[in-house]
Every structure is written in structure tokens, then in C-alpha cells.
């Protein structure tokens with residue numbers, strides 16, 4: 194049987210006023226904590242902001258937000274329940290704040306639909322986890338999401354000896370998401386056109402557990418990305434970095 198981490202396994206967990214793990218400096222005023230039923234309002238507020246709604250693909254009606262919150266509260270769907278970024282000072286409030294979200298959810302990556310019955314599973318129990326995240330833009334651009342993502346993944350021992358078990362992706366052109374994923378150790382492995390939403394999506398795989406050999410895994414049937422595909426992104430990153438210097 195798979196042993197996924199539970200809150201009880203997290204050494205640094207503080208139980209009161211609600212379970213949480215404080216983030217390291219310079220973001221030590223914030224923490225990771227489980228989704229609460231009171232988050233419907235906070236999560237909805239952030240998810241419905243134009244800049245988030247246009248990219249996250251998470252939810253856009255009240256009912257979908259409700260469903261999203263409920264799914265995040267179900268431990269068997271989520272690798273580790275510490276999915277919500279909050280300020281430590283609001284943890285005792287009747288409705289603690291909701292700043293951002295970082296989660297590994299059990300989901301079939303697109304590559305899976307292309308797997309042949311003879312393909313070996315990427316992990317012993319065949320589980321695979323997809324990363325998704327978003328942050329209230331008022332708190333974005335400070336490195337908070339990077340630290341929250343690094344902490345979350347550190348707290349999930351289950352994934353650390355299973356290269357290829359964690360996937361993510363971004364819409365081509367979503368530079369903040371692409372840069373965040375690169376900082377967290379995700380590597381682009383293929384792209385595809387989603388006709389339903391009319392957008393090109395890039396699939397990524399997490400290499401924090403080791404290099405993934407895309408030739409021998411089921412990802413091999415994804416369309417490989419070429420240097421040309423990355424040319425524009427590289428130019429954009431160089432320009433972005435030189436503006437910041």
C-alpha cells in the first residue's frame with residue numbers, strides 16, 4: 194500500500210489554532226495550512242480575479258469554487274493537505290485569510306491517455322500527481338509562492354524517490370508560471386494545442402526526484418519541444434532579467 198504523507202507525519206506541524214507549518218524567512222509571516230470550508234469565499238475571490246481566472250483553469254462559478262474547495266479537503270485526492278498559504282496572524286480568526294494555493298492532486302496527466310498497456314507505471318502504485326497553484330496578485334512577485342512550493346514539496350517525502358511522478362504545465366505565454374516552475378525544478382517536455390480552449394499548453398515534469406528519461410517513459414509520445422519553441426521564451430526571460438538588473 195502507498196504511504197502518502199499525512200499531517201501526523203509532518204514534524205514541523207503546529208496544531209493550534211489550526212494546523213500549519215510556518216514558512217522560512219523572509220516569508221516567515223506566512224504559513225501553509227489545510228483548506229477549510231470557510232475558504233470558499235477567499236478562494237473564490239482570488240480565483241475569480243481576471244489575471245488568475247484567465248490562466249489557472251481552476252474554477253469560474255460559485256459552484257465550481259465550492260467543488261474545488263471540497264476536493265482540496267479530501268486527503269486521498271491531494272498528496273498533502275497543507276495546500277493554502279495564509280498569514281500567521283489570521284489563523285485564530287473565524288475566517289482565516291486566503292492568500293494562495295499550492296497543491297499536488299491525483300490527476301491523470303495528458304500523457305497518460307497515450308500510455309500503452311505495456312508501459313511501466315511511473316511509480317510502484319501507479320499514482321501520479323499534478324501540481325497546480327495560484328496566488329492573490331497583491332502578494333505576487335515577491336518569491337512567496339516559490340518558498341511555499343519548495344516547502345510543500347519538501348514536506349512530501351513520498352515523491353522524492355520517484356522521478357517522473359509529478360507533472361505540471363502552463364499555457365504558452367504564461368511567463369510567471371513558467372519561471373516559477375523552472376525555479377521549483379519542473380522541466381518542459383512537450384506541448385500540445387487544446388482546441389477546446391484555443392490555447393497551446395506546455396507539459397512539464399518535476400525533476401527534483403532525479404532526471405526523467407523521456408525516451409523510456411510514457412512521455413515519449415508527447416510532441417518534443419524544439420529549441421525553436423523555446424526561442425521566444427528564452428529571449429523574453431533574458432529581457433526580463435536584464436530589466437531587473
Ligand SMILES: CC(C)(COP(=O)(O)OP(=O)(O)OC[C@H]1O[C@@H](n2cnc3c(N)ncnc32)[C@H](O)[C@@H]1OP(=O)(O)O)[C@@H](O)C(=O)NCCC(=O)NCCS
Nearest residue numbers: 245248249325326327328333334335336337338339369370
Ligand atoms: C504563477 C504564479 C503562481 C506565480 O506567482 P509569482 O508571484 O510570480 O511567484 P513568486 O511569489 O515566487 O514570485 C516570483 C517573483 O519574485 C521574485 N523574487 C523575489 N525574491 C525572491 C526569492 N527569494 N525567491 C524567488 N523569487 C523571488 C522573483 O524574481 C520572481 O519575479 P520574476 O518572475 O519577475 O522573475 C502567479 O503568477 C499566479 O497565480 N498566476 C495565475 C495562476 C497561474 O497561472 N497558475 C499557474 C498554474 S500551475
